[in-house]
Amino acid sequence: MMFFDQTVVRVRAGVRIDRGGNQIPDWSADAVSRQTILEVNVQPTTASEATTPERVAVVTGWHLQSPPGVDVDVTAMDRIEWAGMLLEVVGEVARWFDPLDGTVHHVEFDLVRATG
Template structure:
């Protein structure tokens, strides 16, 4: 395996709770499922943006790519813990197929601080 895919992350799969109005909401707290995932590469992706109108807010994009031949179970409703950061999956997770199997996945992530 390439040295490019030596990072590990934790996928945080939310539990479901019901609010006072009967709506189901994701719960990323202690009830969430934590799934360790290795053989990935996580890098900053694109420029950070800032919004200072109401409060100081910085949004940084990240890209997660799994090693060739791997297909981690990552969903658009999950969060990813990486290097002390909590990142949100933005949009659908891309799965790159080859004729006989899934070759790898790619996911856009964002950090909001």
């Protein structure tokens, strides 16, 4: 049975203009927006380690799912704060639709943290 008892914070970059006049993401503390997302399920998925003489790189992954009937405001460009970590959204956010009424049944996406 899956439990939806975890809380995450969606972190979305603001926008700034670079020297070339292009809009680029601004991850500075004053520019980001945060939204608390309640009652999700986060589970571990993968872990890998690569060792070189210069460093040890560790990549850890998680999978987030919302409960039935709940859509969440998260995109592939966002980051997620959870369990004291800042995680990257990997790939697109999957919205699964109810075949009977066409509304979002639930949302799923993967997260990753790379250290080292």
